[in-house]
Amino acid sequence: MSQEINPAFKGNGFIETDLLRARSYGPEIDFTASPLELARPSRPPDQSKLRILFVALVNNVGIERVIAEIADHGAVCALLSPPDYYCTQTTALAQHFSLPTLPSVWLHALLVRRRLESIARDWQPTLVVPLDDIAAWLLRSLATKSSVSQLLRDLLVNSFGSPSGYKAVVSRRELMDVASRLGVRKPYHLQADAVTDFPAVPENWDLPLFLKTEHSCGGDGVTMVPDTAELRKQLQAKLSVGLRRRFIGQVKRFLCAMAGFHLGSENSILIQSCARGIPAFRTVAAWNGQVIAGVSFAAECVHPEPTGASTVVRLVNNREMDEIAVVMTAALGCSGFVSYDFMIDEEEDRAALIEMNPRCVGSCHLGKLFGHDVCGALVAFLTGAAIPELPAPSGTKLVALFPKELERDPSSCYLHASEAIHDVPRGEPALIATYLRRLVELHPARANEIVKIVQGASENLSIVDVPASH
Numbered sequence: 001m002s003q004e005i006n007p008a009f010k011g012n013g014f015i016e017t018d019l020l021r022a023r024s025y026g027p028e029i030d031f032t033a034s035p036l037e038l039a040r041p042s043r044p045p046d047q048s049k050l051r052i053l054f055v056a057l058v059n060n061v062g063i064e065r066v067i068a069e070i071a072d073h074g075a076v077c078a079l080l081s082p083p084d085y086y087c088t089q090t091t092a093l094a095q096h097f098s099l100p101t102l103p104s105v106w107l108h109a110l111l112v113r114r115r116l117e118s119i120a121r122d123w124q125p126t127l128v129v130p131l132d133d134i135a136a137w138l139l140r141s142l143a144t145k146s147s148v149s150q151l152l153r154d155l156l157v158n159s160f161g162s163p164s165g166y167k168a169v170v171s172r173r174e175l176m177d178v179a180s181r182l183g184v185r186k187p188y189h190l191q192a193d194a195v196t197d198f199p200a201v202p203e204n205w206d207l208p209l210f211l212k213t214e215h216s217c218g219g220d221g222v223t224m225v226p227d228t229a230e231l232r233k234q235l236q237a238k239l240s241v242g243l244r245r246r247f248i249g250q251v252k253r254f255l256c257a258m259a260g261f262h263l264g265s266e267n268s269i270l271i272q273s274c275a276r277g278i279p280a281f282r283t284v285a286a287w288n289g290q291v292i293a294g295v296s297f298a299a300e301c302v303h304p305e306p307t308g309a310s311t312v313v314r315l316v317n318n319r320e321m322d323e324i325a326v327v328m329t330a331a332l333g334c335s336g337f338v339s340y341d342f343m344i345d346e347e348e349d350r351a352a353l354i355e356m357n358p359r360c361v362g363s364c365h366l367g368k369l370f371g372h373d374v375c376g377a378l379v380a381f382l383t384g385a386a387i388p389e390l391p392a393p394s395g396t397k398l399v400a401l402f403p404k405e406l407e408r409d410p411s412s413c414y415l416h417a418s419e420a421i422h423d424v425p426r427g428e429p430a431l432i433a434t435y436l437r438r439l440v441e442l443h444p445a446r447a448n449e450i451v452k453i454v455q456g457a458s459e460n461l462s463i464v465d466v467p468a469s470h
Helices: 016-023 065-072 105-110 112-122 133-142 150-160 163-169 172-182 228-239 243-259 319-332 364-370 374-383 404-408 429-442 444-457
Strands: 051-055 076-081 093-098 127-130 189-192 209-213 222-225 269-272 278-287 290-303 309-315 336-345 350-357 398-401 420-423
Touching: 051 065, 051 112, 065 076, 065 093, 065 364, 065 374, 076 112, 105 112, 105 133, 105 243, 112 133, 112 150, 127 133, 127 150, 127 336, 133 150, 133 163, 150 163, 163 172, 163 319, 172 189, 172 269, 172 319, 172 350, 209 228, 222 228, 228 269, 278 319, 278 374, 290 319, 290 364, 290 374, 290 404, 309 404, 319 336, 319 350, 336 374, 364 374, 398 404, 404 429, 404 444, 429 444
Parallel strands: 051 076, 051 127, 076 093, 398 420
Antiparallel strands: 189 269, 209 222, 209 269, 278 290, 278 336, 290 309, 309 398, 336 350
């Protein structure tokens, strides 16, 4: 049986007996108020033009859409990344600060601090937004290092909120510990650090179990195991350290230390019980621990099954997801974009928190389609403008994500269904062509079909923009 929420969990998501402990995890806020009654958080100093620096150390698919959405609201957007990343293809960028093409994310990370120092001094961004979990981890680490300039530390702390919450937002185990102390509904969890200290899994845990390594996302680093016998086998495989793995681990630790990462337990693995329901997430914009705007989606399809990233999403309205996001954001003192992953039981209208992404996600821009303009709300808040109020459309609530659903299945019914939106980025021919090359490589026998589907969804894409099929 999954862990139940404490019955004292109030409308704003807090347990009265945990108020003092909750305050120790974030800024001083009146936690007895409802989310709508919370005081408006203070803004950063006014600037003549909002300048947002995005940072990418992993070449994630689809994450560039948040850049375009922020730029559409009037912000000047720049990107720090290697030159061959998908996000470099968006027309929304005013400037690209390039990292050299290197074979490892950890080598890229070595160069970030020096580049950030010069960008902070010369380009003077208002806010820094990570586009992947490794960037989110590194940037928060740099924000607390005394060897980093005061200018850069101030920029990063302003971008991410209270440093007291950084450790929990980048660690799956620390996050679950905080959620437990706050009485949030969540699966049971244990930490495994060594084979010789094999954790005893209580009999009342729902199966299957999930093993999760730190600093992974989108289903990477997650292993589903059917029972405790398989759990022991998987842990032995993951935690056993041979000569080659030990050497690679030492090199990685050295590179991480040089780059400025705060190092956790190298072999730490989170064990979670099963939370019944369907996967869902809530992405929010926040400032100093207070949620400004948010939108929630359930995953209709994921790839790869069963723990991969969403490829088709459906708008959902779940009160408990909203409340948990408010509670966790306040306790962690977050600023900027963060996203919380849940398993939701729609029949019981319940939600269980399973993990967090300390950054924006690829669906962040979709809120505007459904009356929840998360990107617009953050820009409006930072510039002192009125937060946009959009009517909630009464039509479709389904979105097929581009290019993820085409990547999963070019024959997907969601790509043709009248009740689903195929979220092709119209007006971005270079970006579309780049993704088409990827899709044709993945599905060479379906090349013509893929091109026709994308051309049908993008009015501005001409035949010369797409790769030739073979």
